[in-house]
Structure formats: structure tokens, C-alpha cells
Amino acid sequence: MGGPRDEEPPKVLNMTPNDQSLNTKPEEITLIFDEYIKLDNANKNILITPRINKDEVIITAIKNTLIIELNQDLEDSTTYVFNFQKSIQDLSEGNPAENLKLVFSTGVSIDSLTFSGSVNSYFPGKNDKLEDAIVGLYPIDDTTNVFMAPPYYLTQVDTLGKFNISNIKAGKYFAYAWQDDNNSLKAEYKSEAFDFIKDTISINQNIDGIQFNLSKGDQNPIRLLRSSPSGSNYTIVLNKTPLEISLKNEKLGNEIFYTLGDKRINLYSEEPIRDSLAFNVNLRDSVGYRVDSLIWAKFEESDRKAEKLTVTPNSGKSFYQNLSIELTFNKPLKNINYDSLYLYYDTASIIPINPDMLNFKDSLRRDILQISLSIPDSIPYEAFTLKAADSTFMDIGGQYNEVALSANYKKLKRETLADAITGSIEGAEGPFIVQLLDSKDELKREYYFDTGNKFAFNLIEAGNYQIRIIEDANGNRRWDPANYAERRYAERTFYYIDPETGNKNISIRGGWTLEDLVVTPTPKTGIKPTQN
Structure with missing residues (x-):
């Protein structure tokens, strides 16, 4: 039988240069450990500040020694920080050396200012990890920005969304945060969530309480x-x-x-x-x-074969009394044959669909057809199917749907529904968009109000939900992303958080009522106001 599993991380025996060294410009950095080591994604996980050309850097692990060949000149009178995070591990078990840093200065003193705070995400995806986010500082005389080049100073955010950049030289900076999905150390303006502080930040003392709120928004102007x-x-x-x-x-x-x-x-x-x-x-x-x-x-007239007409229904939806059906077509519609369009239930019962039940979402497009009808409780069935035979729909070019349509919907019973979720929004400014999301992050209900702060969702299906609030600052009834060129922040978005569990999820059963939930906002982007 083998001995106990080695859980001890590798320990540093010697550093060259020494930590906190002054007046040194090394061409090569070495760290010697008490056991053999290996590297875990060193190019990503070893953070070097201020910015150097990492393409020139060669990092190798040989037995118990880490060697970093810089292959470039370092700046004068500058404090450099090598933050190894969890990149160095013992060879046998992969235990990482934690909190390992090397700090030295090419001048006569060590810069010691810090810049710290928190990072939040307005629309967190299931696979998003805050620890993949980067916070960076760019000197105001830097001709680059977060979309062009890596920052001068940077750090990685931890699992709780906290960050701290240390050993900063006094000066004025622009600050950014972004979700660095492709490990480029800069933000992709089309696809990566980001945020920025629009004002110049003067760092002449330690700064704490910085808040970033990440969100996506393609910054490329439409053309x-x-x-x-x-x-x-x-x-x-x-x-x-x-x-x-x-x-x-x-x-x-x-x-x-x-x-x-x-x-x-x-x-x-x-x-x-x-x-x-x-x-x-x-x-x-x-x-x-x-x-x-x-x-x-x-x-013009064309001999090209016309594209077939296709239809996609919003099938699988549940409803109580009021059924809303939406059919999306790939081309504008011209005619509908109502004789072959109906709602089917039981084994042989139908409700004919007539023109009064229909409207186009946009009359200039005629590609989204909305069907609305009420199903009274006197019809005691749960399963309803919209049927449309082939050739029911004709598009503007004379093409018919070649495939029959069958879309299923489920009618809910009153006794299975939760009565209500009610609450209020405290500490934020309207107008508000209030959204009810299901466990798949799909929007189930949405309300808008210009004034007031109270909301209610009545007669909802039992299940797990989240409540999301959008501060609609410009009153256009939708969320607006940031505009970097205009230095305009994204509209603030936040969720109801259970004060006891710290969880966003709300669970409700049939016949239940959840009352007086209080939704409070996350901090706005910027520097936390000084408390008097």
C-alpha cells in the first residue's frame, strides 16, 4: 500500500532576483522549489504587470526550477509584479503554490498603491465564470485602449467577483473590466462582456470600492x-x-x-x-x-427557383384561458386558407381559426402571424393542437407551405397555478422593466411601469423563477447596452436576491402566494461614494 497522498504545495527555496529587490533589471528570472514542478497554462495564469511583450517571454519548468526568459528591456524606475496564481504545481499531485508573487523594482523604491473592488455581471450566463474576468488600468497618455491592446496594469477577478491590483505607480488612469473568454488580455468589442469607468481615475492613494458591471454590446457601428x-x-x-x-x-x-x-x-x-x-x-x-x-x-423576373415557404410555431407553450400562438415564416404571407386552420382537442373537437383571431406582428413584414383566443374552463381538456394542412399558407411569391403544421399547447388548471408573486423595488430609479424568468432563463412575463415601484405577477405556473429588473433610464422600453465611444454606461440590471439564502431563485407551488418581496439594486459602475 502507498503512503498518504501528498497535499503539500511546492515551496520556494530561492528567487533570483529576490522578492522586493531594488535597482535590478534582470534578463532572466528563476525560482527554485523544494520539489519537482510542472506548469498549468503559464501564459494565461502568470500575470505580469506592468505590461510587457509576453510574446517574447519564454517560461520553462525543469525539475524543481522555474525559468522565465524576458528577452526584452524593462522600464526605468518601475515596479514589476509577477503573480503566479495557481500556475506552478507539484509534479506528482498537482498541488498549486498559492499566493506566490515576485515583486521587484528597476528603481530605488517599490510602488505600493492599490486599486480594488468588485465585478458583477448584468446578464450572467450559465457557463460564465467571474474568475475569467480581467480588470485593467491604462495610463491616460496610452494611445491604446481595452479593445486594442493589453492593459498596463491588470489582475484576474476571483470567484466572488473581487479584484485587487497592487504595486501601482501614482498617476492618472482609465479603468476597464472584461470577460476575457479568448485569453487575449483585451476585450473583443463584438462578443465579450465589458465595462469601463468613464472618468479618469487619479491614483495617488489606495482606492477601494470600485464597481464594474459587465454586459455585452457590439461596439462596431452599423454599416x-x-x-x-x-x-x-x-x-x-x-x-x-x-x-x-x-x-x-x-x-x-x-x-x-x-x-x-x-x-x-x-x-x-x-x-x-x-x-x-x-x-x-x-x-x-x-x-x-x-x-x-x-x-x-x-x-426583376427571374428563372431562379423560389425558396420554399416554411413555418416555425412557438409550440410547447403552457397557458391559462388565454392562448397566444405565434407562427414565424421565412417569407411574407399573402393569403391564408382558413378552412384548413383550426385548434384541435379531445379526439374530434375543433375550434376554427377565423380572421378576427389573427394579426401580423408587423404589417410591413407579414412574416410573424399572431393567433389569440380564449379557452374557457368549460372545455375541460389540457392538450390543444394547432393544425394547418399543406397549402394553408401562401407567400407573396405564390409559394405554399408543403408540410402540414401541428403545434401543441398545454392548458393549465386553475388549482395548479400559484396565486401571485408581489413585491417592490427599493433604492432604484424608474421607469422599470420587470421580468419573470423561468429556470431556463426564458422570459415568461414582463411588465413596464413609468411611475411607482410595486409589481405583481398573478396566476403563474408553479416552478422556479427569477425576477430581473431593468432601469430604463431613457424610457424606450428596452435594455440598452453601453456605448464606449460616447462613454455611456449600460442600463443597470439587477435581480431579486433572497436575503436568507443569498440565492436568486424563487420556488413557488400551486395555490401559493409570495408577498412583499423587496428587490434592491446592485451598485452602479464607478467609485463607491465616500461615507461621511
């Missing part, structure tokens, strides 16, 4: 790349999908309709048109950038 005929249709290609679209032409909504795809707007005409038509195109992206352009679209 129209090209536009051209596509068969008998016309396509506008963009660099990103717009949030708002305004198209103007007298035929739009009568003979011509459009759909929005991935980074493209498709225009459809009922008939070929001999002359080009002028369209005013005004687009706005989620960050607030706009493009205003005039295009001339052609709708």
Missing part, C-alpha cells in the same frame, strides 16, 4: 455593406443585425414587404417591377449607432 437583386427579390447586406428598421416607399406594406434575416434585409414584391424604386433606409443598432441611406431596388 450597409452592399445591396443587390437576389432572384426576383432584393437584398440589403449589413455588417450586423439592426435593432430598429425604418424603410420608406409608397409601395411598402401594399405590394412590397420585407423580412429581417441574419445581417440582411430581404425585400419582396408581389410582381416584377420594370423601374427601380427608391427606398429610404434608416437603421439603428443596439448600441445607438444609426445609418441613413437611399437605395434603388430592382424587382
